[in-house]
Amino acid sequence: MMHVLPYLVAAYIFLTGCYGLATSRNLIHAIGCLAVCQSSTYVLLLAVGYQDGATAPVFSDLRPGSRPVVDPVVQALTLTDIVVGATVTALLLALVLQIAKRHGTVDPDELRELRG
Amino acid sequence: MSDAVIVVALLLTAASATAAVAQRDPARQALVLSVLGSVLAVLFTVLQAPDVGLSQLAVGAALTPLLIMLSVRKVRRRGRTHDAAAKDGAR
Amino acid sequence: MAVNGWILAATVCLGGGGAAALWGVTTGPPARRVVAQNMTTSALCPALLLLSQGYGRPAYVDLALLLALLGPVGTLVFARLLGDDLEGGRPSAWGLTWTAAGLSAVVVAAVCAATGPGRAMVKLLVVGALLIAGNVIASRALSGGFRGVRGG
Numbered sequence: 001m002m003h004v005l006p007y008l009v010a011a012y013i014f015l016t017g018c019y020g021l022a023t024s025r026n027l028i029h030a031i032g033c034l035a036v037c038q039s040s041t042y043v044l045l046l047a048v049g050y051q052d053g054a055t056a057p058v059f060s061d062l063r064p065g066s067r068p069v070v071d072p073v074v075q076a077l078t079l080t081d082i083v084v085g086a087t088v089t090a091l092l093l094a095l096v097l098q099i100a101k102r103h104g105t106v107d108p109d110e111l112r113e114l115r116g
Numbered sequence: 117m118s119d120a121v122i123v124v125a126l127l128l129t130a131a132s133a134t135a136a137v138a139q140r141d142p143a144r145q146a147l148v149l150s151v152l153g154s155v156l157a158v159l160f161t162v163l164q165a166p167d168v169g170l171s172q173l174a175v176g177a178a179l180t181p182l183l184i185m186l187s188v189r190k191v192r193r194r195g196r197t198h199d200a201a202a203k204d205g206a207r
Numbered sequence: 208m209a210v211n212g213w214i215l216a217a218t219v220c221l222g223g224g225g226a227a228a229l230w231g232v233t234t235g236p237p238a239r240r241v242v243a244q245n246m247t248t249s250a251l252c253p254a255l256l257l258l259s260q261g262y263g264r265p266a267y268v269d270l271a272l273l274l275a276l277l278g279p280v281g282t283l284v285f286a287r288l289l290g291d292d293l294e295g296g297r298p299s300a301w302g303l304t305w306t307a308a309g310l311s312a313v314v315v316a317a318v319c320a321a322t323g324p325g326r327a328m329v330k331l332l333v334v335g336a337l338l339i340a341g342n343v344i345a346s347r348a349l350s351g352g353f354r355g356v357r358g359g
Contacts (some may be wrong), residue, residue, distance in 0.1 A: 002119055009126045012134040019135035028142035028187055032149055035180060038134050039156055041171070043129065056164040060187045061266045071162045072131045078160075086175045093187045100191045121218045121258070128225045134231045143289060144237070147244050149230045150281050151232050154251050155225060157270065161258055166267050173273050177248075178281045185288040 006047030008100050012042035027096045027106040031089060038085040049074035118162075124204050125159040150181040213261030217254045220314075224250025233284040241285050242300045248278025249307035252338050255316035256331070260318050265327050279341035286348045308339045312359050327336045 013036060020033030049071030055062070056070040100106050103113075132152040139145040154177020160169035228250050231243025254275050259267030305307050315335030 002123070005123065005126060007120065011186050013131055014198050015138050016133050018120055024140075026140065026180060028184060028191070029140060029145055032142065032145045032184060033137055035149060036152070037138050039129075039133065039152065039176075042156065042168070042193070043126075046160060046168065050163050054165050055262060055264060056266070058166060058264075058266050061264060075165045075168050079171050082168070082175055083165045089180055090183055093183055097187060097190055100194055104118075104195075106191055114118060118262075121221065122216055124218050124222045124225075126240070128221065128281050131229055132224075135229060139233065144240060147240050147285065148231050150244055150285075151228060153248050154274065154278070156252050157274065158225075158254060158258075160223060160344055161255060161267060161270055164262075166264075169270050170273055173270065173277055177274070177276045177283065182284045182288075183280060185284065189270050189288055 006043060006050070010040045010044040013043065025107055025109065027099065027108055028093070028110070031092050034092070034104065035085065035089055038081070038088075042081060045074045045078045045081065053076065068095075122162050125155070125162045129159050142184060146181040146184040146188070147163050149184065151179040153180065184185055211261050213257050217261055218256035220250065220254040220257060220310075224254065224349070238288065240305065241282070241289065241349055241353050242346075244285060245278075245282045245349065246303060246307055248274055248282075248341050249311055249338060252334075253311055256314055256334065260321055264276070265322075268327070268330055268334060272330070272337070274290040275334055275337040275341055279345040283348055285346070300346065301350075304342055308342055311335060311338045311342070 017033045017035075017037035017040065020036065021030050024030040024033060025028040051068060051070050054070045055067040056077070096106060099111070103111060105111065129152070129157060132148065132155050136148040136152050139148050153172060156176060157173040159170040160172055160185070224246075228243050228247040231246065232240050252271050255267065255271040255274060259265060259271065310336065315331055315338075319331050322331060324326050
C-alpha cells in the first residue's frame, strides 16, 4: 500500500484539478485549477525518484558516498517544472486580463467567439 | 516512522488540492493556493528533495497567490468602471 | 527502524497544524481565512525544523528559514489586496498568535539544545526570531495596525 499511495494521490490531485477546470465558471478559478493539476506532476516525479531510507542528494553537510541518496535527475526535472508552471500561470493570467478587457466577462460560458 | 510522516503529508496535500478546487471565488482560492504551496514544500522535504522545496516555497507561497490577487483586482476594477460608465451613459 | 522522536513530533505538528489551518482557510468569513493562512507558516515551520533534526540533515533548516521569510510576505500581500473584503470585520486573533509564537519558541529551543553551540545554532536562533517577528508583524497588519499596508 505504501508503495502505491504517492501515485494514487498524484492521480487523485490531477483528476480533481481536471474536474475543477471542466466545471469552472470563472477563468481565474480555472487557472488556479490548472496550478493544482501541475502540482500533481511534481508529486508524481518525486515519488518516482524516492527510495526508502535514502536521503537528499545535497552534499553541503554530507560526505558523498556515506549514505544512499534519492534520484537527483527527477528533482532537476521537478525544479524545471515548477518554474515553467509559474511562467505559464503568469502568461495565462495576462491573457485573462486581455479577455476581460475585450469581452467584459471572465465567464467561459459567455465567451462566444469560438462557437461554430 | 518516516512512512507515517509521508502518509500524513500526502493526505494533507490531497485535502488542500480538493479545497483549492472547491473554492469557486478566485480571491478565496488564492488563499487556499498559498496554503497548498506551503504544504507541497513540506511534502517535498519529506520526500528528501529540499532544493525543490525551496523553489516551491518561493513560487507557490508568495508568487502565484500575488499574481492571482492582482488579476482579480484588475478584473474587478474594470467591471466597476464599466458599470459606472454605463450608468453615466444611461443618464 | 527505531521510533524517531523528532519525526514523530514533526508528524503531530504537521497533522494537527496543517488540518487546523486548512479547515480555517476553507470555512468562515474572510477574516478567519486570512488569519488561518497566517497561522499556516507558524504551524509548518516548526514541523520543518523538527524534520531537519529527525533526518539528521542540518541543510533542511534552509527551508524553515525561507518559509519564515516568505510566509509573512504572503500574508501582507493578502492583507493589502484583500483590503476591501476585510472591511467588514478586522480579524484580531492575538491569542492564536501568541500560542503559535510559544510553540515556535519551544521547538527552536529543543532543536538548539540538540544541535549544540556553533554556527548551526546561530542559524536556528535567527530562524526562530524571524518566525516570531514575522508572525507578530503579519497579525498586526491583519488587525489594521499599519496604515501603509491598508493603502491609507
